[in-house]
Amino acid sequence: MRIGLMGFGTVGSGVAHILHHYREDIAKQTGGDVHIARVLVRTLERPRGTLLDDAVWTTNADDIVAHPDIDLVIEVMGGLEETRALIERALRAGKPVVTANKDVVARYGAQLCAIALEHGCDLFYEASVAGGIPIIRALAHSYASDRITRLCGIVNGTTNYMLTRMAADGASYEAVLKEAQALGYAEADPSADVCGWDAARKMAILSTLAFHAEVQLDDVATEGIDRVTQADIAYGAKLGYTVKLLGTAARVGQRVTVSVQPTMVHHAHPLASVHGVFNAVYVYSEAIGAAMYVGAGAGSLPTAASVVADVIAAVRHNRLGVSGKTWSRELPLRTLLPEEEVRGKYFYLLSVADRVGVLAQITDLFARIGVSLQSVLQQSPQLDGPVDVILITHETHRAAHAQCLEALERLDAVEHVKSVYQVLDA
Amino acid sequence: MRIGLMGFGTVGSGVAHILHHYREDIAKQTGGDVHIARVLVRTLERPRGTLLDDAVWTTNADDIVAHPDIDLVIEVMGGLEETRALIERALRAGKPVVTANKDVVARYGAQLCAIALEHGCDLFYEASVAGGIPIIRALAHSYASDRITRLCGIVNGTTNYMLTRMAADGASYEAVLKEAQALGYAEADPSADVCGWDAARKMAILSTLAFHAEVQLDDVATEGIDRVTQADIAYGAKLGYTVKLLGTAARVGQRVTVSVQPTMVHHAHPLASVHGVFNAVYVYSEAIGAAMYVGAGAGSLPTAASVVADVIAAVRHNRLGVSGKTWSRELPLRTLLPEEEVRGKYFYLLSVADRVGVLAQITDLFARIGVSLQSVLQQSPQLDGPVDVILITHETHRAAHAQCLEALERLDAVEHVKSVYQVLDA
Numbered sequence: 001m002r003i004g005l006m007g008f009g010t011v012g013s014g015v016a017h018i019l020h021h022y023r024e025d026i027a028k029q030t031g032g033d034v035h036i037a038r039v040l041v042r043t044l045e046r047p048r049g050t051l052l053d054d055a056v057w058t059t060n061a062d063d064i065v066a067h068p069d070i071d072l073v074i075e076v077m078g079g080l081e082e083t084r085a086l087i088e089r090a091l092r093a094g095k096p097v098v099t100a101n102k103d104v105v106a107r108y109g110a111q112l113c114a115i116a117l118e119h120g121c122d123l124f125y126e127a128s129v130a131g132g133i134p135i136i137r138a139l140a141h142s143y144a145s146d147r148i149t150r151l152c153g154i155v156n157g158t159t160n161y162m163l164t165r166m167a168a169d170g171a172s173y174e175a176v177l178k179e180a181q182a183l184g185y186a187e188a189d190p191s192a193d194v195c196g197w198d199a200a201r202k203m204a205i206l207s208t209l210a211f212h213a214e215v216q217l218d219d220v221a222t223e224g225i226d227r228v229t230q231a232d233i234a235y236g237a238k239l240g241y242t243v244k245l246l247g248t249a250a251r252v253g254q255r256v257t258v259s260v261q262p263t264m265v266h267h268a269h270p271l272a273s274v275h276g277v278f279n280a281v282y283v284y285s286e287a288i289g290a291a292m293y294v295g296a297g298a299g300s301l302p303t304a305a306s307v308v309a310d311v312i313a314a315v316r317h318n319r320l321g322v323s324g325k326t327w328s329r330e331l332p333l334r335t336l337l338p339e340e341e342v343r344g345k346y347f348y349l350l351s352v353a354d355r356v357g358v359l360a361q362i363t364d365l366f367a368r369i370g371v372s373l374q375s376v377l378q379q380s381p382q383l384d385g386p387v388d389v390i391l392i393t394h395e396t397h398r399a400a401h402a403q404c405l406e407a408l409e410r411l412d413a414v415e416h417v418k419s420v421y422q423v424l425d426a
Numbered sequence: 427m428r429i430g431l432m433g434f435g436t437v438g439s440g441v442a443h444i445l446h447h448y449r450e451d452i453a454k455q456t457g458g459d460v461h462i463a464r465v466l467v468r469t470l471e472r473p474r475g476t477l478l479d480d481a482v483w484t485t486n487a488d489d490i491v492a493h494p495d496i497d498l499v500i501e502v503m504g505g506l507e508e509t510r511a512l513i514e515r516a517l518r519a520g521k522p523v524v525t526a527n528k529d530v531v532a533r534y535g536a537q538l539c540a541i542a543l544e545h546g547c548d549l550f551y552e553a554s555v556a557g558g559i560p561i562i563r564a565l566a567h568s569y570a571s572d573r574i575t576r577l578c579g580i581v582n583g584t585t586n587y588m589l590t591r592m593a594a595d596g597a598s599y600e601a602v603l604k605e606a607q608a609l610g611y612a613e614a615d616p617s618a619d620v621c622g623w624d625a626a627r628k629m630a631i632l633s634t635l636a637f638h639a640e641v642q643l644d645d646v647a648t649e650g651i652d653r654v655t656q657a658d659i660a661y662g663a664k665l666g667y668t669v670k671l672l673g674t675a676a677r678v679g680q681r682v683t684v685s686v687q688p689t690m691v692h693h694a695h696p697l698a699s700v701h702g703v704f705n706a707v708y709v710y711s712e713a714i715g716a717a718m719y720v721g722a723g724a725g726s727l728p729t730a731a732s733v734v735a736d737v738i739a740a741v742r743h744n745r746l747g748v749s750g751k752t753w754s755r756e757l758p759l760r761t762l763l764p765e766e767e768v769r770g771k772y773f774y775l776l777s778v779a780d781r782v783g784v785l786a787q788i789t790d791l792f793a794r795i796g797v798s799l800q801s802v803l804q805q806s807p808q809l810d811g812p813v814d815v816i817l818i819t820h821e822t823h824r825a826a827h828a829q830c831l832e833a834l835e836r837l838d839a840v841e842h843v844k845s846v847y848q849v850l851d852a
Contacts, residue, residue, distance in 0.1 A: 018571055022571060022573065026570075132714040133717060137563065138564070141738075141739065144452070144734075145730075145734030147451070270699065273696065287727040287730065288721060288727070288732075289558060289727075290721065291720060292721070294717060295714060295718070301713040302715060304571075305569075305711075306568070308571030309568050312567075312570045312571055322746045322747075
């Protein structure tokens with residue numbers, strides 16, 4: 001099998017390393033040699049090590065997606081529209097494609113899968129979500145006999161690293177962001193990570209598989225970690241919670257709801273102890289119950305190992321003559337659960353006037369809307385200034401939560417609502 | 427597809443439930459109806475609910491393994507020799523087999539896989555290890571591009587429940603065993619669980635897959651939890667460790683070592699927080715690094731869901747004409763790492779005479795053998811009696827550990843060695 005590799009950055013060089021290093025093992029499993037025949041790069045100027053022959057490098061995508069000597073295409077170059085077009089051309093030319101590109105899969109996954117199906121090729125994308133965790137394969141195969149009702153994931157390592165550091169050292173958001181940038185975990189423009197967009201793409205991919213219905217990127221209600229403060233983390237800890245950027249997807253009857261938002265996760269929940277750049281996906285299903293998958297979320301070798309596992313599967317399918325027949329299938333569009341019907345627990349941090357009766361006014365407000373409270377914590381007052389009050393509700397509809405929020409903001413005694421979080425209990 | 431189900435206990439009735447309940451979903455995924463045509467039971471006398479037709483029940487195995495109307499066989503009846511013979515007959519008759527039987531797979535897995543390969547059928551056994559965790563599929567497929575170096579597992583829910591209860595409530599081994607029996611987690615004869623034999627079977631299956639070499643049941647050095655005391659648990663906790671019955675498999679070069687033994691697991695290690703009847707498998711590999719899979723270890727529906735996921739895969743393979751071709755392959759026998767070369771850290775609980783200089787004698791003994799100590803904890807002495815001393819070593823060879831143990835037992839000041847544990851750090 002002659003592979004055309006598009007992209008030779010962190011993941012691409014990892015793929016070359018693994019295909020070289022485990023060449024014999026891979027040949028045993030696929031029944032033949034699997035090697036890189038062409039590599040698409042932006043420029044031929046840069047030195048690229050000695051692992052690959054001088055003849056492999058090209059700056060012309062046609063040498064890969066349109067060339068008869070290429071049997072399988074690996075796409076690890078990033079990008080969106082141009083890359084999608086290249087993947088489509090490869091599939092239309094009958095070449096199986098393995099990609100690690102979450103942007104392309106989240107936006108065009110269903111469309112590209114249909115093209116793959118039509119042309120009898122495999123399109124695999126295990127590495128597009130949580131690099132070192134085989135969650136795509138698990139959702140596609142191991143849950144074939146079950147019905148997933150809820151899925152929670154820590155699917156962005158950069159923000160999990162930042163939140164872990166903020167919780168451990170009391171460092172500020174700005175300080176840990178700089179640190180993450182210095183370590184290469186965060187980009188110069190960190191928005192895709194800290195605004196939750198990267199996590200949203202992954203949740204769209206996971207929930208499409210989990211619910212057998214196409215969840216689009218715009219369906220994911222997305223909020224980042226850029227407003228998470230030290231105070232939120234400290235008060236959360238006092239009440240037994242850790243702040244995590246959590247992707248949540250739930251099925252209610254035939255309707256689904258998917259979000260990415262900073263969440264107060266109870267210490268006793270297994271997701272609370274997933275630290276640093278690790279990723280984790282927690283799956284609840286009717287038959288199996290709770291299961292959790294934890295592993296490296298990114299990095300050259302973990303991601304490349306997922307890419308190559310997909311390559312091995314695609315090569316086997318090719319040799320058995322079943323390419324494109326094993327798990328591509330067309331998916332219906334999802335129906336979204338209306339916002340107001342989504343159920344959840346909420347955490348409020350309020351700044352209130354320090355006078356008698358304020359707490360009673362607030363708890364009365366919740367009672368009138370019909371939202372019951374699980375905990376109320378009032379900070380000991382400072383000289384003269386306002387005091388912080390933290391409230392955690394029991395489960396309620398989002399509509400009731402919105403009503404509480406609006407009423408709180410109108411209440412004279414409430415100076416302002418400092419933060420609001422979703423809550424996940426154990 | 428007409429299924430012959432052998433066994434209608436906890437798992438068998440779960441399989442019937444899932445095939446009935448998700449019938450449409452399963453038909454969509456396999457491209458046709460999948461239903462239970464015959465069920466092998468010991469007696470026709472007992473009432474079996476209304477899910478299945480009166481005509482399905484039989485006490486004659488030939489109605490399934492030798493009958494032309496049966497396309498696929500599910501084996502969830504338990505047992506060893508007789509069951510192995512039935513599976514073999516089904517495979518020789520060209521019927522794919524899905525089994526949840528760890529005893530048969532641990533002892534005869536390689537042999538039966540070879541028969542399946544020869545007759546072009548699939549033999550799948552996801553449910554034989556950690557019911558609700560798709561670890562077999564992960565090891566067989568997701569690690570195809572990687573090399574596993576170590577695998578640690580909590581693979582027996584009964585003993586994990588017992589140890590969790592002992593640690594939480596200070597209850598004795600005898601008390602929690604009675605409790606586990608009352609709850610149906612432990613059998614009247616609990617030896618298979620508490621002596622570690624059940625975990626050993628699962629570790630033989632997992633390490634065969636992880637290391638691509640047949641690990642036999644006798645290769646697994648096995649020790650149970652029947653000698654774990656409250657004192658061990660309490661002293662462990664003081665030093666930051668939790669006692670778990672841990673399966674450990676490691677590859678050192680071309681040689682492997684596999685064991686099941688009670689282990690002091692450091693609190694910061696993710697396996698330490700796997701409680702109750704949950705199972706977990708921690709996999710270390712060269713490319714992916716650390717990954718962990720957690721889920722229900724047993725139970726009717728989780729196990730049945732794994733069985734049916736295998737059935738769906740087998741039906742798909744059957745329709746695509748690739749049965750028996752996707753991941754059966756003959757495995758070489760493993761070479762065991764000699765006992766004395768196995769490396770580990772150790773925990774010793776000693777009862778020593780309460781007199782000046784004893785601790786120095788003991789630490790000197792370790793120094794002379796060349797084993798360095800990580801921690802030493804001496805209990806405050808009781809009136810006149812002996813005192814407890816706990817030692818934790820740094821990593822060393824098992825040969826050195828054995829030498830220390832022997833020397834300790836010869837030392838006058840040591841009344842006796844109360845416990846010895848393997849140690850797993852974070």
